Amino acid sequence: MISGSGLIGGNMAKQTKLTKSARGEECTLRLYPYCNGNTETTVLAHINCDDKGMGIKSPDWWSCYSCSDCHDIIDGRRRADLPAHLDISEAILDGIYRTHKRMIEKGLIQIDGFS
Numbered sequence: 001m002i003s004g005s006g007l008i009g010g011n012m013a014k015q016t017k018l019t020k021s022a023r024g025e026e027c028t029l030r031l032y033p034y035c036n037g038n039t040e041t042t043v044l045a046h047i048n049c050d051d052k053g054m055g056i057k058s059p060d061w062w063s064c065y066s067c068s069d070c071h072d073i074i075d076g077r078r079r080a081d082l083p084a085h086l087d088i089s090e091a092i093l094d095g096i097y098r099t100h101k102r103m104i105e106k107g108l109i110q111i112d113g114f115s
Helices: 068-074 088-105
Strands: 043-046 063-066
Touching: 043 068, 063 068, 063 088, 068 088
Parallel strands: none
Antiparallel strands: 043 063
């Protein structure tokens, strides 16, 4: 069960418990050397998926905590020459993992049968 997922009639609400949870969090994307590490700029960055379309964001649970600079890179607003060893897809999956781990710790995501 994902508490506060924001699903309202198939559309996402603007501010859910999950989107609000990003405030003050550390960036989980950590796209070196671009990550600014500024927790004041952290937002819940929605990651592209099949549920996304023109004007429709991905579900809140398919996202990660991201500083403004990392968010600009994954959304394509900023170009980045990332180091050869850094695979952007892997970095995004790592960011989602770290975000989900944090959300579980905060009680925002609960997995039945798992404690």
